[in-house]
Amino acid sequence: MAAHADAGHRDDQSLNRLAFSATVHCLSGCALGEVLGLVVGTAFGWSNGATIAASIVLAFFFGYSLTSLPLLRAGLGLRRVAPLAFASDTLSIATMEIVDTLIIVLIPGAMAAGLGDALFWGSLLVALLIAGAVAFPVNRWLLARGKGHAVVHRYHHAH
Secondary structure (H helix, E strand, O other): OHHHHHHHHHHHHHHHHHHHHHHHHHHHHHHHHHHHHHHHHHHOOOOHHHHHHHHHHHHHHHHHHHHHHHHHHOOOOHHHHHHHHHHHHHHHHHHHHHHHHHHHHHOOOOOOOOOOOHHHHHHHHHHHHHHHHHHHHHHHHHHHOOOOHHHHHHHHHHO
């Protein structure tokens, strides 16, 4: 009985490590896109809606790109890579973007803060960290069912 409990504990730890890695990977792409979108929108004086839209589009772009580039380098064609990236990242990125955007919008003054304001960078950092924390159980749930980053992870171990 103890051996079964130890195996379950190791499986949980392994799943948690993989979910953490998937979350950090996804958060990296989201952060790149989010920061670039907010910087560009703020620098050009875009409306809040246009800035948020640019941030979300760029978050998805960079999130999918971080998953796609290693697969493309491994010799997979875009027709194979695109569905893998969409399958592995969409729910995680969507979760992060919903949480992140809500937090940024709800922090008083965050959307009006300039690039030189601590509020701009501080609210972005807080929003991204909370978004990552919320996405972790989503990624864990997906991985436990062989979905999400498990799709790409499984492919990497096949080669």
